[in-house]
Amino acid sequence: MLKVRNVSKSKGRVMILKNVSFDLEDGETLGLFGPNGSGKSTLMKIIAGIETPSCGKVFLDDLDVTALPPEKMVKLGVVYAFQIPRNFREMTVLENLAVVLMNYHSVDESFKLARRMLRDWDLDYIAERKVEFISHGESRLLEILKAYATNPRVLLLDEPFAGLDVENVFKVREKIERLREEGLTMIITSHRRRILSNLADRFLKMEGGKIVES
């Protein structure tokens, strides 16, 4: 489904990614782990079109999608959830979700659907709150939910457990497990493999911008 071929990325003299290649099958969850600075986030951003590779290609269903802008990648079904949640600060939780759904539905329908989704994810109690007044855990869930609301084919979750306490790790994990059960294709990154156990079908270890273990 998704093929990454010889992707490299350099910033100035620093090589962040060195010839990274891997395949992702339909319905598969890939766990990408490695220490901080190993290039996991950069790789995810390149797949999502947020960053462009210095060389190499990304294919989706054999279609070359290298360096397509993120909004085009979303249309193709590849969505990235940021490591540090980037929710829309001026909006309420409900509006945050509804604005994503507005890409596909009318304003009224989007709000209705957003309410339903928040209820499904046990977030309806904060629906009317502005995002600056919600906790980090809630913010993380909202970030994932926003990405999920685009109805993705491939969901890229960048360090979804970073900075969360045990209770929130459990909550986020539970939602990701649910997405996995739905058969969603995902790549999840973390700096620890243990946290991804039982979540991923396959693991890749990154270090110094390279895949060192698969």
Add this chain to the structure above:
Amino acid sequence: MRFLIYVVAALLPFLLKGYVSWLIGLALIYATISISWAILENEGRVSMGHSFVVGSSAYLSAITYLLFNSLAAGFLISIPLSAILFYILKRTTGKTAFVFATFTLSLLSYVIAPYIVIEEKGGEEGFFILHDLPSLLISSFSFVASAIVFESFLKSKLGYFARAIKSDELASRAVGIEVEKVKLTTSVISSAIGSFAGLSLALYFSHVSPEIFSLEVSVFPFISYVVTGGRKEYIAFTSIALFLISSYLNALLTGAHLLLYAMLLIFSPKIGGWVYAKGQERLKV
């Protein structure tokens, strides 16, 4: 409810008489300028030279009227011209430099305007538009029409997308919002309303001069916005009130209204912060 107040405000000049009626008519034009400004701000672009959109429209209207005896031509030229210019400015300058670029452009227009002379008319004295159109009706109509567009815009997909872009452009793109398309559309709407206000202003005075590009016209919407504490849905009412107060002050002592503007700008973080905090209190569930 707000719609009703818009209509009442637009009817006021007809219910009142003399100078007050004239003044409220002018306040409606300034409120239209503020609405035009607020649409752009909704998307995160703060224009400090919004007088350029207003002024260029007014000037073009006057010049085309003089050359072709047609007011519509000026309006039809100024909308796409302003929209294209705003779009190019955004593309080339980015979010932060946009403020500087629009301000510079407005200043440049102010400097150039006195030298625009057509058939020995214009220059420092500007251009006269001798017409028998109902100016008060035009200003009221342009106010209500822009207010309706503004309210619809805030509740539309485009309005929500614009707010998302203002919050975080990259995050907006990452959830599939077509940022450039939204920016172009908001530019067109904003400059269309600004152009409409410029035309109304030209017709209201039957005259345009370089003062139309003044800093005062540019900062007025910003000050109105500051007073609302960021709640732009109230910018039209704030603008009307601010314009009337500043006109009163100016009548008492020439230039005193500028002191009010300066005070509001100096204390803007405190005023804006206080009004914002009040608004937020009810959102803390």
